[in-house]
Amino acid sequence: MSAENMEVRWYRAQFSSVVHLYREGKDQYPEQMSEYRGRTEFLKEGLADGRVALRIGNIRLSNSGLYACFFRSEFSYQEAALELQVSVSGTNPLISIEGYQDGGIQMVCRSGGWYPEPQSLWKDLKGQPLPSLPGKCFRDENGLFQTESVLIVTENSNQNLTCTIRNNILNEEEVSSVYIADSFFPKVSHVTVIRLSLNLLVLGFFIPLLIYCLRKQHKEKDSLRCKLKDFEEKYLAGFVLRKAGRFAVNVTLDQETAHPELWVSKNLKSVKCADITGEQPKDLDIVDSYRCVLGSERFNSGRHYWEVELKNKTMWHLGVSAESENRERYKSIAPEDGYWAIRLWNGEYKALSTPRTTITVETKPTRVGIFLDYEAGELSFYNLSDDSHIYTFRYSFPGTLRPFFSPGIHGSKEDAPLTICPVIDWQ
Incomplete structure (x- = not known):
């Protein structure tokens, strides 16, 4: 039904927390919360068909959360609730070489200005994911996320790389690419290679036996650890409940x-x-x-x-x-x-x-x-x-x-x- 002669109120947690108010055929601003003043526009094109829409400009992280749309006529009233998710796509990733680690080159991919926490992923030239070290993510003074992802590149691995930072809510991503030349990789002397080969030959005799023993011991410990964890969680929760009583x-x-x-x-x-x-x-x-x-x-x-x-x-x-x-x-x-x-x-x-x-x-x-x-x-x-x-x-x-x-x-x-x-x- 037409909403032209109705009161239409958009509000937050409380009925008096007015985001925008339409009443008596026009917008009413005195009751509007100060943080939304000058930022809202009530779209009236669909009022005759009972459709209303609210545009909020200059969106902020604090605007996320639940909103209610309230209709009231002379004879009845009704409302509906919806949740607004605020999302921000950040800067293009910056890839840098930080040094040498574990026989390879340590690559770091950084990007900022994201919300919520983005997904960070290294890929090869064919678009296949590459295993990387656990990434870091922290929030800046504006509440936006900064991310760092570390990849160790060896001479025999793929040297054409891309770093992708993805916002899953907006289905948007930023991508940067880099190529690592052979001259960047550390060289190993022939003496070092010979010594390493001899050591591997000696250890090769003991490694299979050691792996077998460790695997058997590890399986036994994992089984016991799982049983102990389940028992501890159940016992501790029950103990706390009895204490709380x-x-x-x-x-x-x-x-x-x-x-x-x-x-x-x-x-x-x-x-x-x-x-x-x-x-x-x-x-x-x-x-x-x-x-x-x-x-x-x-x-x-x-x-x-x-x-x-x-x-x-x-x-x-x-x-x-x-x-x-x-x-x-x-x-x-x-x-x-x-x-x-x-x-x-x-x-x-x-x-x-x-x-x-x-x-x-x-x-x-x-x-x-x-x-x-x-x-x-x-x-x-x-x-x-x-x-x-x-x-x-x-x-x-x-x-x-x-x-x-x-x-x-x-x-x-x-x-x-x-x-x-x-x-x-x-x-």
């Missing part, structure tokens, strides 16, 4: 911080998305767009542990939030904005660090344990379905923290709630 706290939900489209149980232990087709909330500005709710408890010291039942939910956020009277300050779920959380979104588990960290779990968690050690600066998550460790944030927390819960962004009658569970005391 001694610091269990009775967490309850703070109804006053709940998003209008959330339903909170009377005992303040469960929360779920309400049916979004119901009555329109009176005040959409009280909390952010993640449909979240905070715990009533506040932590600024000590150790604290609580557990949350997930059942078969397909979307959720769990963690802690920094307390502030000005929630406008928190624009996205990330440590620099006062959130330390993990999530399940579109079937993928992630720690909402900067940058995001993908988490691999062997068993789908139906119940998660959360352990906060404030003085140590650690917030840990555990999968109680198999007593395994999920992820740990390490951070110098800036003040008072509160438990943070979000059951998702879609509400339905069949949607399962997030439920704070009683903790078993293993002491």
